[in-house]
Amino acid sequence: WSSGGKLKGPEMFQYLGIPEQEKLLAAVFIEYPExxxxxxxxxxxxxxxxxxxxxxxxxxx
Structure with missing residues (x-):
């Protein structure tokens, strides 16, 4: 999981479709072996x- 770095930037918010007035607390990264x-x-x-x-x-x- 992550709660900082590039996740806080406007580019990531735009990519994920998150409105600017909201905050992203954390993201969980899931990797499927296949x-x-x-x-x-x-x-x-x-x-x-x-x-x-x-x-x-x-x-x-």
């Missing part, structure tokens, strides 16, 4: 090594 693009660089989160094994759970709808 659509993985190994040509793109992935950066691990800065808190990745500080979280417990219970930091995530899968929900099936």
């Amino acid at each position: 659509m993985r693009d190994d040509s793109r660089e992935r950066k691990p989160g800065s808190l990745r090594n500080d979280r417990s094994d219970q930091w995530i759970r899968e929900v099936t709808l």
Whole structure:
């Protein structure tokens, strides 16, 4: 997930169709293995090594 960087810029708001007067609190990035693009660089989160094994759970709808 992310809550800053390029997500706060007007270009991203326009791309996502978010009105200027609204705020984007965070975005969750989901990657499907069958659509993985190994040509793109992935950066691990800065808190990745500080979280417990219970930091995530899968929900099936």
